[in-house]
Amino acid sequence: MPNECCPTFDPNKWDQKAFTWDKKKFIIETIPTLFHIPFPPMIGRKITKMWKQAEQAGQTEQDKTETLVLFTDPSPFKSEIYLSVTGEVPQGKNVTLSGTFATRFFDGPYNAIPKFMKEMDAYLSKQGKKAKRYLVHYAYCPKCAKEAGQNYMILFAEV
Numbered sequence: 197m198p199n200e201c202c203p204t205f206d207p208n209k210w211d212q213k214a215f216t217w218d219k220k221k222f223i224i225e226t227i228p229t230l231f232h233i234p235f236p237p238m239i240g241r242k243i244t245k246m247w248k249q250a251e252q253a254g255q256t257e258q259d260k261t262e263t264l265v266l267f268t269d270p271s272p273f274k275s276e277i278y279l280s281v282t283g284e285v286p287q288g289k290n291v292t293l294s295g296t297f298a299t300r301f302f303d304g305p306y307n308a309i310p311k312f313m314k315e316m317d318a319y320l321s322k323q324g325k326k327a328k329r330y331l332v333h334y335a336y337c338p339k340c341a342k343e344a345g346q347n348y349m350i351l352f353a354e355v
Contacts, residue, residue, distance in 0.1 A: 202337055203263075205335035207301040210301055210333075210350045214355075220280065221280065222266070222293060224289050224291045226277070227277065232275075250279060253281075256281065263279070264278070264333050265279055265334065266278040266280075266352060267332045295355075298352075304347060306347070312349070313351065316330070320355060330351055334347070335349065336348060
């Protein structure tokens, strides 16, 4: 992409894989939503804040293609944003995630996530698994998605 701010995304790295995390490090922020619809300017501000905190602490991934920004909606009125880090971020809200996560790659509009979750549920069912919860990684920010003509996302299903 010409004015790339997001790293080039390789879907093969993430599609139909399983990742087992044992206290994988993240920092977390929350944003208000209205029936799962976030306020876009707020997302950018929160991610920028989180990135600066991680960068100042020297805890960003060396390879930016390894950085995960995961979203989950514990309620229709709140989203959580997780940014993967390599260690403790003093100014951040540090958390860890543990568990096994099955992944699938999708390309489509944000409002297609419920459809993608149903596809993921069918995929997991064939393996005798069921999702406990979902986290979504968007490969590109809205500006880069528009430039690329793709809106790549990875669904992480905790199984």
